[in-house]
Amino acid sequence: MKRKKTGTQRIRLAVQILFFVVVALVSVAHTLEEQGVTLPFVQGASLHAICPFGGVVTLYRLVTDGTYVQKIHESAVWLLGLVAITTLALGPVFCGWVCPFGSFQEWLGKLGKKIFKRRYNTFVPSAVDRILRYLRYVVLIWVVVMTAVTATLVFSDYDPYYALFNFYTGEVAVTGFVALALVMVLSLFVERPFCKYACPYGAVLGLGNLLRVFKLRRNSITCIDCQACDKACPMNITVSTASVVNDHQCISCLKCTSDSACPIPSTVEFNTHRLENDTQEVAK
Amino acid sequence: MKIGAKGIAASAVVTILGGVVLLMALGSWQTESEKIPVKFSTGEFAGMANPEDIRGSYSFADVEKNFPITADTLAAAFALDVTVKPAQDYLAKDLEALYGEVADGAGEVGTDSLKWFVSLFTGLPFTPGEDTYVPRTVIEVLRDSGKVVDADTLAQLEAKSVEPLVPGIVPDVVDTHVESTTERVIKGNTTYADVITWGVTQAEIEAVLGVPLKSKTDKIRDHLLANNLEFSVVKTQLQALVDASAP
Ligand code: SF4
Ligand code: SF4
Numbered sequence: 370m371k372r373k374k375t376g377t378q379r380i381r382l383a384v385q386i387l388f389f390v391v392v393a394l395v396s397v398a399h400t401l402e403e404q405g406v407t408l409p410f411v412q413g414a415s416l417h418a419i420c421p422f423g424g425v426v427t428l429y430r431l432v433t434d435g436t437y438v439q440k441i442h443e444s445a446v447w448l449l450g451l452v453a454i455t456t457l458a459l460g461p462v463f464c465g466w467v468c469p470f471g472s473f474q475e476w477l478g479k480l481g482k483k484i485f486k487r488r489y490n491t492f493v494p495s496a497v498d499r500i501l502r503y504l505r506y507v508v509l510i511w512v513v514v515m516t517a518v519t520a521t522l523v524f525s526d527y528d529p530y531y532a533l534f535n536f537y538t539g540e541v542a543v544t545g546f547v548a549l550a551l552v553m554v555l556s557l558f559v560e561r562p563f564c565k566y567a568c569p570y571g572a573v574l575g576l577g578n579l580l581r582v583f584k585l586r587r588n589s590i591t592c593i594d595c596q597a598c599d600k601a602c603p604m605n606i607t608v609s610t611a612s613v614v615n616d617h618q619c620i621s622c623l624k625c626t627s628d629s630a631c632p633i634p635s636t637v638e639f640n641t642h643r644l645e646n647d648t649q650e651v652a653k
Numbered sequence: 654m655k656i657g658a659k660g661i662a663a664s665a666v667v668t669i670l671g672g673v674v675l676l677m678a679l680g681s682w683q684t685e686s687e688k689i690p691v692k693f694s695t696g697e698f699a700g701m702a703n704p705e706d707i708r709g710s711y712s713f714a715d716v717e718k719n720f721p722i723t724a725d726t727l728a729a730a731f732a733l734d735v736t737v738k739p740a741q742d743y744l745a746k747d748l749e750a751l752y753g754e755v756a757d758g759a760g761e762v763g764t765d766s767l768k769w770f771v772s773l774f775t776g777l778p779f780t781p782g783e784d785t786y787v788p789r790t791v792i793e794v795l796r797d798s799g800k801v802v803d804a805d806t807l808a809q810l811e812a813k814s815v816e817p818l819v820p821g822i823v824p825d826v827v828d829t830h831v832e833s834t835t836e837r838v839i840k841g842n843t844t845y846a847d848v849i850t851w852g853v854t855q856a857e858i859e860a861v862l863g864v865p866l867k868s869k870t871d872k873i874r875d876h877l878l879a880n881n882l883e884f885s886v887v888k889t890q891l892q893a894l895v896d897a898s899a900p
Binding site: 376377378380381383384387388391443444447448451452454455458459462463466467526542543583621623626628635638639640641642 | 654655656657658659661662664665666668669670672673676681682865
């Protein structure tokens with residue numbers, strides 16, 4: 370029995386495209402506004418103003434002397450709050466569904482999948498990979514400390530995301546372009562390399578996986594141990610042995626769930642309670 | 654309770670996009686810094702806005718909001734053409750672009766000139782730099798409105814005054830002054846390359862600017878203007894570096 374289950378990922382793709390377009394429009398509108406052209410319906414704002422990570426780095430300043438880091442505005446702090454709500458409820462939905470740079474890497478990855486087929490996303494030896502996955506916390510600490518010390522956006526010079534959406538403005542540092550090129554090339558081998566190894570905001574949101582209200586659960590009673598979930602996971606998480614996926618790298622993409630990869634209905638899903646309870650009740 | 658793709662999609666879109674729309678409707682969505690200068694914290698003027706903190710990005714409307722002075726008065730004082738755009742829409746940094754370097758490079762009409770004028774008009778303290786100049790119309794406005802009557806201040810202004818712009822003509826800033834590299838003084842047409850030949854490293858310059866230096870042949874003032882940085886502030890810091898690396 371092979372069910373066609375593309376609906377879930379189609380919906381996710383639609384949301385990803387929506388946010389990608391919104392961010393691109395806002396970014397272009399901002400550049401045009403600086404040149405005196407206003408687009409209808411789009412209020413231009415600099416990319417810094419609509420980046421929730423800006424909210425993270427400015428928090429220290431905001432708390433200690435009530436001001437924002439250069440170029441960061443109230444909007445970034447609001448976004449930080451809104452994203453925090455979704456993260457506490459569902460984990461890093463922002464990464465898997467909203468972040469345009471995550472989507473960009475994922476789309477490049479489709480090309481990588483065409484080239485390498487099943488070998489795609491398996492090149493990094495797991496021992497090395499496991500250690501590298503903590504690198505993004507090092508980046509996070511560096512960014513937060515340096516931003517607090519210098520009160521300027523230290524990360525934007527190295528931020529491939531900023532480089533992607535501002536490549537035409539002449540505001541991007543060489544290091545930003547190097548980072549972007551590196552991420553693009555790596556994306557052909559590894560799915561979401563920046564998310565996995567470098568993104569400081571992903572590092573923050575990843576902690577949401579330990580707290581989320583809707584947890585990613587696997588029903589150990591109905592599971593047939595086929596490991597389809599493990600193979601589907603872009604973040605290389607082993608779902609097939611966990612009863613609750615608490616891995617800090619999960620991006621709530623639903624690829625492993627029974628609505629996508631898992632062949633058994635209601636076996637992997639986001640749920641507030643243990644799935645085994647349902648099975649036991651049915652058995653009674 | 655289970656949540657699937659539709660539920661997650663709805664939560665993400667409603668919370669994030671919906672939240673932003675709601676904040677916009679409530680007027681709390683600020684993607685720009687609020688243009689409120691710091692206030693004097695002590696002394697006779699405690700609680701009043703400090704002209705010193707007027708930034709290049711302030712419009713005349715922002716100045717009007719924070720100080721007892723109208724945008725029209727500001728436009729008149731600096732002889733700006735309000736048929737080009739309304740007085741409220743002029744930015745402090747426009748002065749730098751319109752007047753820029755004056756008196757053969759000895760000084761400049763820019764944001765500091767605006768601070769100076771606002772301070773004299775409102776009676777708030779501000780000490781202008783040696784190189785801060787004002788157009789003659791500033792003196793006329795101050796005198797005619799009875800804000801400045803004492804002869805000393807008027808004489809000081811007189812000594813630092815230049816011809817106003819002719820309304821209706823927005824002049825291109827033409828630099829006629831030819832740089833002599835033996836002078837080691839940063840002026841409006843000094844390039845980053847000049848400063849580097851005077852012994853300051855690119856890294857030092859970037860540390861002052863806070864933004865990367867893309868083209869060393871850029872004129873410092875034009876580059877700063879394009880990057881929303883204030884020439885007068887950066888110039889002082891760079892000049893200090895130049896002086897420190899004197900042979
Ligand atoms: S564990 Fe599932 S939801 Fe989490 S990233 Fe992997 S596939 Fe996506
Ligand atoms: S895909 Fe479903 S059945 Fe297969 S191992 Fe994962 S949870 Fe078990």
